[in-house]
Amino acid sequence: MNIIVIGCGRVGSALATILSADGHNVSIVDEDESAFDKLPQSFCGKKITGIAFDSGTLIEAGIETANAVAIVTPSDNTNIMVAETVRSVFGVKNVVARIFAPRKKRTYDRLSLRSVCPTTVGAYQIYAEILGAQVESRLPLNNGDFELIEIPATSMDEKETKSFEKESGSKIVGARTGTRVVFPWLGEKLDDVKSWIILAPTSHLRSIVDSIVGGA
Template sequence: MYIIIAGCGKVGSGLANKLSRDGHDVAIIDFDEESFKYIDEDFTGLKIVGVPFDEDVLKEAGIDKADAIAAVTPEDNDNIMVCQIAKELYGVPNVLARIYNPLREQVFHQFGLDSICPTNISVDMISSILIGETRSPSCTIGSNTVSFSIVKPEKSVGLKVRDIRPIRKEFVFGVIKHGDFTFAFPDTVIEKDDMLVLSQKID
């Protein structure tokens, strides 16, 4: 697949590195060239400096041939503009945005855009743990429901996320270290007191 990633923070760079290692063609855009320090040395894709929602920048990234685009900049408004351009002007079939403000999730849905909100996911997971609920928190991404569960990594201590074998149809979505949630990157090392956040598509 040819995939464009808008934003080269921890999530964007992690996506770019993983997708490139998996054999996909990747172009990543960020307005700050310094952000590319997070990209692996063996990354084979394009690194483009520019404003992610600038149409000329997107053309340079190859949006006219893109199979998918992920908008993961720190700005919700930037992400929605990237997604609108990709979906409405270029017909990119798979468009996904990360949003920080839960109140804007409905705006994305009104525009027919798929989004994922880490804030909502974290709130659901943490509240379930605090009150001792046994249900798995879930959220809707596109037309699918994704459930989450938190487990102790008894057999995974010392391993990198990339080396953890999937449990049933679940995969490692995130890691809770010292009470703080972080997305699971391939090189994240699992420590004794960590908790794994597993996700699974349930429909």
């Protein structure tokens, strides 16, 4: 894919490095040339110095053939302005913007901008870590509003799993049985379950862990 990263701070430089290492054609833009010092020597993408919302800068970065644009500057106003320009002027549909200040999320949502808030995601990730070994793995979703978690299993039959889902507001999406993951919603049997894979609201995470692990 041809991907443009706007902003070469800590997030932007890390993202550009990952994308480049994965074989994508990457251009990264920043108005401060010294920002590119954050990139490793192995980075083989294109570095563009210029104002992010300037059409000339975007064209130099390859916006006319871009498959995706990630806008990750430390300014919400800049991120929103660039996202709107990229979508409306150049017609790029795959646009993701960084939310710098969490209170700005509603603005992004109102403009129907796909966005990620590292602050919120990080905070919820730390919160989940505080739960300790009771949660074997976790993946924050929707800016941390939900978590895909894996919890050591306690015995639950079909009736009990449905009751658990209703009471907790969560969804059991899978179960690990030895080396396999089975999916109850496909009618697969839940024999010798080692752990449950659950899609859960982060706000309910503590009570969900307590109800499963605490009742084991």
